[in-house]
Amino acid sequence: MTSLLQLQNCGALRRAWPPPGANPRPRCPLLPPVPAAGPQPGPGPHPLRRHSGGPAGLPQALLRTDALVGGRWLPAAAGTFPVQDPATGAQIGRVADCGAAEARGAVSAAHQAFCSWKGVSAKERSSLLRKWYDLMIKNKDDLAKIITAENGKPLKEAQGEILYSAFFLEWFSEEARRIYGDIIYTPAKDRRALVLKQPVGVAAIITPWNFPSAMITRKVGAALAAGCTVVVKPAEDTPLSALALGELANQAGIPAGVYNVVPCSREKTKEVGEALCTDPLVSKISFTGSTATGKILLHYAADSVKRVSMELGGHAPFIVFDSANVDQAVAGALASKYRNSGQVEKHVSDAVSKGATIVTGGKRHSFGKNFFEPTLLSNVTVDMLCSQEETFGPLAPVIKFDTEEEALAIANAVDVGLAGYFYSQDPAQIWRVAEQLEVGMVGVNEGLLSTVECPFGGVKQSGLGREGSKYGIDEYLELKYVCYGGL
Ligand code: ADP
Numbered sequence: 001m002t003s004l005l006q007l008q009n010c011g012a013l014r015r016a017w018p019p020p021g022a023n024p025r026p027r028c029p030l031l032p033p034v035p036a037a038g039p040q041p042g043p044g045p046h047p048l049r050r051h052s053g054g055p056a057g058l059p060q061a062l063l064r065t066d067a068l069v070g071g072r073w074l075p076a077a078a079g080t081f082p083v084q085d086p087a088t089g090a091q092i093g094r095v096a097d098c099g100a101a102e103a104r105g106a107v108s109a110a111h112q113a114f115c116s117w118k119g120v121s122a123k124e125r126s127s128l129l130r131k132w133y134d135l136m137i138k139n140k141d142d143l144a145k146i147i148t149a150e151n152g153k154p155l156k157e158a159q160g161e162i163l164y165s166a167f168f169l170e171w172f173s174e175e176a177r178r179i180y181g182d183i184i185y186t187p188a189k190d191r192r193a194l195v196l197k198q199p200v201g202v203a204a205i206i207t208p209w210n211f212p213s214a215m216i217t218r219k220v221g222a223a224l225a226a227g228c229t230v231v232v233k234p235a236e237d238t239p240l241s242a243l244a245l246g247e248l249a250n251q252a253g254i255p256a257g258v259y260n261v262v263p264c265s266r267e268k269t270k271e272v273g274e275a276l277c278t279d280p281l282v283s284k285i286s287f288t289g290s291t292a293t294g295k296i297l298l299h300y301a302a303d304s305v306k307r308v309s310m311e312l313g314g315h316a317p318f319i320v321f322d323s324a325n326v327d328q329a330v331a332g333a334l335a336s337k338y339r340n341s342g343q344v345e346k347h348v349s350d351a352v353s354k355g356a357t358i359v360t361g362g363k364r365h366s367f368g369k370n371f372f373e374p375t376l377l378s379n380v381t382v383d384m385l386c387s388q389e390e391t392f393g394p395l396a397p398v399i400k401f402d403t404e405e406e407a408l409a410i411a412n413a414v415d416v417g418l419a420g421y422f423y424s425q426d427p428a429q430i431w432r433v434a435e436q437l438e439v440g441m442v443g444v445n446e447g448l449l450s451t452v453e454c455p456f457g458g459v460k461q462s463g464l465g466r467e468g469s470k471y472g473i474d475e476y477l478e479l480k481y482v483c484y485g486g487l
Pocket of ligand 1: 204207208209210218233234235237269270272274288289290291293294296
């Protein structure tokens with residue numbers, strides 16, 4: 001049988017956001033495997049509950065709740081907003097609710113710091129990033145507890161995320177010393193052309209809740225390595241990870257103002273986002289989130305022609321061809337797709353109302369109202385919502401196809417293109433399909449793609465630019481052509 005699976009993430013349901021009908025965001029399940037050691041989640045009380053129940057259960061030394069501006073921890077004029085454990089709804093802390101004024105203050109601090117940070121030698125920047133990495137590794141278990149508490153993902157996945165996040169700091173600490181320019185010989189004998197690479201300036205970094213630590217280090221590591229300074233606006237649900245990273249940045253000796261964090265509530269998001277993305281002192285916007293929000297930020301960027309990196313929604317096709325090793329494909333589907341948390345339920349009822357069949361699952365889990373059963377749908381067609389939008393829930397809609405052309409047509413019919421996976425043992429087919437899938441990343445007989453050494457990003461409405469890899473740093477560098485005459 002040939003089949004095309006479109007699977008999405010799984011786990012705890014988020015609180016009711018985004019609202020039904022809103023374009024959900026990428027939360028693409030591309031992280032490397034979580035460490036194998038240790039007990040696996042099993043039946044009974046969900047393991048993440050061990051880390052809920054208030055700040056007392058969390059590592060106090062890393063539990064920062066003020067904004068980080070210019071190296072100092074500052075309260076916000078408007079007070080605080082609550083951070084909740086999505087598994088239980090329990091409040092785990094209250095965090096400074098920044099507004100436009102605090103955002104502008106952070107930009108100003110970042111700009112001041114940029115004036116000196118850009119002159120710090122690459123070797124020194126490298127060694128500071130390395131210290132930050134070392135501290136992340138030293139504190140990895142505590143950082144993972146914070147992710148689990150505020151994001152809801154199982155502790156094992158949070159531990160995997162922390163390692164993955166730390167590896168970006170390690171990678172960019174190494175890449176910081178490998179920013180080269182060019183010398184170009186032009187037809188004019190008395191001249192040489194030089195190309196210099198220089199940091200763009202202050203970067204505003206807006207991150208999502210799904211990978212609250214990895215999305216930060218992937219951007220911030222590249223930015224700092226390039227000589228930029230940053231203001232991070234973390235997602236409303238997950239500010240504690242960004243702030244804990246700030247505590248470690250301070251301990252690592254990252255200079256004041258190089259890494260700033262302005263957390264805010266959902267009510268303040270728009271004003272903080274606008275303040276950051278329209279401030280003339282900000283030269284670059286890097287965003288991971290929904291395509292809908294990305295478009296708003298692109299409008300802001302257009303007004304003052306800022307550089308942008310956008311990592312937006314995806315809808316990864318997972319194609320199993322006739323020649324595939326089916327056991328491998330099943331393992332890949334489980335590893336790559338059934339992870340992390342999301343919003344769900346509407347997609348199941350929409351599909352069933354249009355003729356799909358629930359093979360297994362289909363309703364909320366006995367773990368509680370915030371959990372959904374892993375669900376498999378058959379008889380899925382391309383007009384169903386689950387074929388068109390990201391589900392962010394443990395849902396596997398299955399669409400049958402007859403020919404390679406048909407599978408490609410279904411996979412390429414969407415207006416997003418982040419990652420695509422397929423399973424085949426036919427070398428010619430592997431080349432054809434890899435080249436024709438309209439995505440930024442392809443997994444061939446492999447469900448886990450993401451690694452710091454390789455470029456992460458999408459095509460079409462999945463985004464602009466690439467993160468990680470040797471290319472990630474270019475997003476934070478300007479090219480300057482110097483014509484050196486009179487030779
Ligand atoms: P999701 O909530 O599904 O993760 P969003 O795109 O809404 O996806 O959110 C991703 C990030 O974008 C979060 O940090 C959120 O606070 C931020 N965000 C949402 N709307 C805006 C906006 N209008 N301006 C700036 N940032 C925004």
